[in-house]
Amino acid sequence: MNNIKNRAAIVGISMTKFSKDSERTELYLTCQCIKAALDDAGLTPDDVDGLVKQTDDASDEHAVTSSMGMGNLTYFGESRWGAAPSAMAMRAAMGVATGVANYIVVYRSVNGASKRRMTPSMRTSGQMSTSDLLQWTFHAPFGHMSNAGRVAMIVRRYMHEFGINNDQFGWVPTVCREHGARNANSMFYQKPIAFEDYLKSKMIVEPLRRMDFYEEADAAAALVVTTPERAKDLKQRPVYVLGAAQHMALETEELTSYYRPSISGLPEMGKVGEKIFAMAGVTPKDIKCVQLDDSYGPFVPMQLEELGFCNQGEGVDFCNRGDRIRLGGELPLNTSGGSLGEGHIHGMNHVIEAVRQIRGTSTAQVKDAELVLVASGAGGPASGLILGGKS
Amino acid sequence: MSMVYDTEHPVPIPPIIWDNMGYWEGINRHELVFQRCKECGTWRHPPRPVCPKCRSFEKEWTPSTGKGAVYSWVTYQESPHPGFKAPYSVVLLEMEEGVRLVSNMVDIKPEEISIGMPVEVVFEDIAEGLTLPKFRKVG
Numbered sequence: 001m002n003n004i005k006n007r008a009a010i011v012g013i014s015m016t017k018f019s020k021d022s023e024r025t026e027l028y029l030t031c032q033c034i035k036a037a038l039d040d041a042g043l044t045p046d047d048v049d050g051l052v053k054q055t056d057d058a059s060d061e062h063a064v065t066s067s068m069g070m071g072n073l074t075y076f077g078e079s080r081w082g083a084a085p086s087a088m089a090m091r092a093a094m095g096v097a098t099g100v101a102n103y104i105v106v107y108r109s110v111n112g113a114s115k116r117r118m119t120p121s122m123r124t125s126g127q128m129s130t131s132d133l134l135q136w137t138f139h140a141p142f143g144h145m146s147n148a149g150r151v152a153m154i155v156r157r158y159m160h161e162f163g164i165n166n167d168q169f170g171w172v173p174t175v176c177r178e179h180g181a182r183n184a185n186s187m188f189y190q191k192p193i194a195f196e197d198y199l200k201s202k203m204i205v206e207p208l209r210r211m212d213f214y215e216e217a218d219a220a221a222a223l224v225v226t227t228p229e230r231a232k233d234l235k236q237r238p239v240y241v242l243g244a245a246q247h248m249a250l251e252t253e254e255l256t257s258y259y260r261p262s263i264s265g266l267p268e269m270g271k272v273g274e275k276i277f278a279m280a281g282v283t284p285k286d287i288k289c290v291q292l293d294d295s296y297g298p299f300v301p302m303q304l305e306e307l308g309f310c311n312q313g314e315g316v317d318f319c320n321r322g323d324r325i326r327l328g329g330e331l332p333l334n335t336s337g338g339s340l341g342e343g344h345i346h347g348m349n350h351v352i353e354a355v356r357q358i359r360g361t362s363t364a365q366v367k368d369a370e371l372v373l374v375a376s377g378a379g380g381p382a383s384g385l386i387l388g389g390k391s
Numbered sequence: 392m393s394m395v396y397d398t399e400h401p402v403p404i405p406p407i408i409w410d411n412m413g414y415w416e417g418i419n420r421h422e423l424v425f426q427r428c429k430e431c432g433t434w435r436h437p438p439r440p441v442c443p444k445c446r447s448f449e450k451e452w453t454p455s456t457g458k459g460a461v462y463s464w465v466t467y468q469e470s471p472h473p474g475f476k477a478p479y480s481v482v483l484l485e486m487e488e489g490v491r492l493v494s495n496m497v498d499i500k501p502e503e504i505s506i507g508m509p510v511e512v513v514f515e516d517i518a519e520g521l522t523l524p525k526f527r528k529v530g
Binding site for chain 1: 402403404405406407408410411415436437438439443462463464465466467468469470471472474475478479481483490491492493494495501506523
């Protein structure tokens with residue numbers, strides 16, 4: 001089997017509200033979300049035989065299993081980095097397509113704003129891998145220590161090569177906040193910004209401003225994946241996985257891919273795009289809306305380039321004034337607000353929003369949104385999905 | 392990546408492990424060295440156990456000319472660590488050998504840095520047993 005097109009469907013989704021303090025542990029939020037996603041699908045924890053988590057998630061599989069009273073798990077796996085959300089959905093799709101499990105729950109829970117963490121994962125106890133140590137050695141002693149700084153280094157070179165002014169990056173956050181302002185679940189409900197607000201936003205690491213970066217949040221999300229055959233008997237209109245892929249290349253690092261010939265692109269995302277379009281048998285022109293990784297706003301135009309929605313170096317022009325990327329435009333992006341305008345849960349809200357678009361339940365609903373693309377992991381190992389309403 | 396804030400030292404100490412030891416030994420004797428494959432001659436940085444071109448494990452820590460140019464740069468307006476006083480710049484340099492490395496510039500204001508600026512290495516003794524390679528504008 002070299003293709004998982006139409007071998008899996010997303011049949012249940014759930015998302016907590018985004019807040020600055022959930023007042024709950026991440027494990028509590030996870031369980032709440034899983035129960036709601038199963039209710040949405042018309043399933044119970046007894047049906048679940050697979051789990052997929054993000055590697056660094058504070059809710060370990062065994063704690064989730066015991067908390068939810070799931071007694072029969074035959075598959076559990078995980079994915080890492082910013083690439084996790086689409087890759088987790090892909091892993092679940094592979095799980096049901098091969099039959100190692102029938103109903104797989106994918107979850108992500110983050111107390112990113114409050115840092116309220118009462119169930120620490122064994123993986124986040126401060127131990128660095130050898131490869132992380134190698135990276136840290138050559139960056140930290142020089143004060144290169146924040147994700148904002150790591151990303152800004154790539155973006156400066158991109159600006160240099162394509163003659164971009166950093167003010168032009170303001171249209172993506174502006175549009176994301178417009179979309180987030182329509183979404184009652186968002187941290188920024190009824191709080192849109194104007195382009196001028198972006199210009200006034202504080203410089204954090206030049207050439208980038210505060211509003212170029214995600215908004216820390218406490219939130220959790222879950223989705224349920226099964227086969228298209230099983231999906232027919234469930235409550236919701238199935239959302240089919242038409243394309244799914246991951247990519248890692250020579251000299252890929254998480255946000256610091258500085259050591260390859262060109263750094264002014266996201267080649268991993270380009271490869272993901274080629275693969276998911278080929279698998280789904282569609283082209284960028286067929287896509288009705290996109291949910292791109294906007295953890296770092298300037299990576300959005302770069303993703304539009306890599307995924308073939310415009311030519312290299314033209315992504316910023318594509319986003320200029322926001323008309324092509326906002327609701328009503330030719331390619332509305334991040335319609336729930338995304339990481340910039342809804343809240344940061346490492347991209348899981350992007351997958352959930354793609355499902356809502358296809359179901360027709362988004363708060364920024366695109367007409368006939370039958371084909372939606374999700375991209376995860378801009379600036380490092382990447383993954384992506386093409387989801388569709390028809391198999 | 393996990394955040395480890397080493398605030399006991401003036402700057403976060405580079406964790407020295409077997410794969411990068413030769414680099415820091417060179418820096419401590421004020422010599423900038425990079426790994427070079429003994430089989431095919433390919434320079435590489437950051438250090439790795441194997442040559443990505445020919446997969447040989449045989450390597451030599453080979454002196455660099457210490458000369459290069461600014462490939463990209465950023466200016467931190469907020470400091471993530473008490474050892475660094477904002478605003479300060481971090482540069483990505485491309486060395487004559489073709490490898491890149493992250494460092495800081497000395498004797499220059501952030502706004503005077505530009506892409507393509509030629510630089511050469513200088514050594515900054517930070518504390519007992521801790522030296523860092525920094526760069527200054529040439530020409």
